Amino acid sequence: MEGINLFPLYLSFRVALTATLFSLLIGLPAAYFLSRKRGKVVDLLDTFTNLPIVLPPTVLGYYLLVLLGRQSSIGKFLEDNFDIMIVFTPTGAVIAAAVVSIPYMIKSSKTAFHEVSEDYLNAARLLGRGELNIFCTIVVPIAWRGVAAGLTLSFVRALGDFGTTLMVSGSIPNKTMTMPIAIYDALQAGDKGMANILVLIMTTIAVVVLFTINSLERKMKKEVK
Amino acid sequence: MLEASFTKSLGDFTLKSSFKVEKGVMAILGSSGCGKSMTLKCIAGLFKPDGGEIHLNGRTLFSSDKRVNVLPRNRNIGYVFQNSALFPHMTVRKNIAYAAKGLRSQNISEIIEKMQLSGLENHYPYQLSGGQQQRAALARTLIREPELLMLDEPFSALDNHLKHLLELELLSIIRSNYNGIVLLVTHNIEEAYRLSDNIMVMDKGLNLQVSPKNELISKPANVAAARITGCKNFVDVEITGETENYHILRSGSLCMQAVKTGAAPDRRMIAGIRAHHIILFPPEDIRENVYNGTVLEKIEGVFSVTLILDCCGKTLRAEADKSHMPRLASCDGSTIKVHIPPQYIFLMEG
Structure with a gap:
């Protein structure tokens, strides 16, 4: 058991937590917007946000490379002005993880926001509150379980991503090698002990997360009744 | 205003x-x-x-x-919703405090007492009865004056x-x-x-x-x-004449007098008669607007009886107190005297 390199574990958590933070910042307002508006454009946007779920991870990774690679205009701009490189860096891993996990954040929160009656919002409006204030004091507190479920789901999705991350940030040991990639790498190298430990860690996290989400959803249903 | x-x-x-x-x-x-x-x-x-x-x-x-x-x-503007719309994640006091935020010297405890919510301050909306919920919603609204x-x-x-x-x-x-x-x-x-x-x-x-x-x-x-205010009888009438106080209305073989109100009506109007204004078994001394009505149907309510009457070829609905029940029981399907008070007939344009 000696010489187990825990760097992938550390990197994975760092990447997944940062990516979840981004999912929260982008996904929450997006979910609220999608839950309150109706129309063809909104439907289209809704479909678009679900795309990362159905697209093969490698396809998604390819798009990200095209969009953010050193040859692309965005990639060039970031490199020239801020000295930020995305491809083959941990930053790239964060972006890849965020893109694959945002849909889960949006989906779960959107359903929860949908359940918040328009009457509560109207009541708060007539009690003198602005929209942002209402979002923070009424909508999120009422829908928090759905938001929490979305947050957990997007965290595990970010933690477990393999294909997209591999495409964007590669598998440089001690730099961009996350846990799922390390498992593959260990197996390739015939290091079964290492693979077993990493697999055990990932499985434990998955079980805990599933349990949490289930109990959140059960309580949510109870509260609706 | x-x-x-x-x-x-x-x-x-x-x-x-x-x-x-x-x-x-x-x-x-x-x-x-x-x-x-x-x-x-x-x-x-x-x-x-x-x-x-x-x-x-x-x-x-x-x-x-x-x-x-x-x-x-x-x-x-204060708005009390059909289902009270109290915020489910806040207690009664917090709901009221939410509304009072940013207002000067508002006494939440005072309004809780006024709205008879004392003792319920720390209850959540789902723990309240329907009436209590509406009072809490009212308190939340009124605190903003x-x-x-x-x-x-x-x-x-x-x-x-x-x-x-x-x-x-x-x-x-x-x-x-x-x-x-x-x-x-x-x-x-x-x-x-x-x-x-x-x-x-x-x-x-x-x-x-x-x-x-x-x-x-x-x-x-x-x-x-x-109709929305509950009137059940509408009769197409022709104004055939007038006396000092009355319009003379005719609809087929039904002839009625109606007390004049306001402007002169058109020749053809619709007369409205509310069901509970029709008097069954009127006193003998009343002569005008007294008819023979055939009882077509009798519907018994909790405190009143509804009769469907055929009056000179017109179907009228009359609502009467249950005290008439003994007399009505004996005249099922037969003809009774009814009186339509002239002051209760109102004319409307068709």
Whole structure:
């Protein structure tokens, strides 16, 4: 058991937590917007946000490379002005993880926001509150379980991503090698002990997360009744 | 004073509302889907009218010409929703405190006591009865001292046997703690009559009549208003003559006298007669408007009897006190004397 390199574990958590933070910042307002508006454009946007779920991870990774690679205009701009490189860096891993996990954040929160009656919002409006204030004091507190479920789901999705991350940030040991990639790498190298430990860690996290989400959803249903 | 005059289209439904309220309680009466709630929501600013004006105590809340549309939060309007809309994640006290935020020297405990909510401050909405929920919602609204208070069918979610009590209780609380304008939406004429000073009748997006409540009952502006206020009998009549005090009306072989009110009517009108105004077994000394009515059907209610009568070829509905029951029992399917008091026949344009 000696010489187990825990760097992938550390990197994975760092990447997944940062990516979840981004999912929260982008996904929450997006979910609220999608839950309150109706129309063809909104439907289209809704479909678009679900795309990362159905697209093969490698396809998604390819798009990200095209969009953010050193040859692309965005990639060039970031490199020239801020000295930020995305491809083959941990930053790239964060972006890849965020893109694959945002849909889960949006989906779960959107359903929860949908359940918040328009009457509560109207009541708060007539009690003198602005929209942002209402979002923070009424909508999120009422829908928090759905938001929490979305947050957990997007965290595990970010933690477990393999294909997209591999495409964007590669598998440089001690730099961009996350846990799922390390498992593959260990197996390739015939290091079964290492693979077993990493697999055990990932499985434990998955079980805990599933349990949490289930109990959140059960309580949510109870509260609706 | 509230002055509103606006239009709003939603799909193939069009709302055209135009009215003025000075003070006191005005009921907005109409069947479901007639635009009552939408009227309130337009005034509150939750819906934007397509055009028109809304003024409250001299302040313009909405004007399509001047491009004014004050945000709901700045309108100073109180709104009590059908289902109370208390925030489910806050206690009664927190709900009220939420409304009181940013206001000067508001005493939350005082309003809790006034609204008879003492002891329930730390309860969550789901732990309250329907009546308590509405009182809490009222407290939350009144603490902001709104210039206009709107109640959107506040009793419809309550059990029937409690409704009556709670209505009176809630209204007496409102009358003793609030002296602005109150708009009360309801589909029940009884409720509207009991609780309001004036009634506005709405049908299919139009307001048909705005008048003091007794005037609405004695003289509805048109057939739709009469129907919504509970009138059951409508007879097409021809005005064949007049005496000093009466119009002479004729419809087939039915000839009636009706007390003159207001302007001279057209030749062809519709006469409205409320079911409970028809008198069964009138005293012998009454001569005018007395007919032989054949009892076609008898429907027994809890406290009254409804009769379907054939009167000179016209089918009329009469509602009578149950004290007539013994006499009615013996004359099933036969003919009885009925009297239509001339002062209760109202004429409407067809």
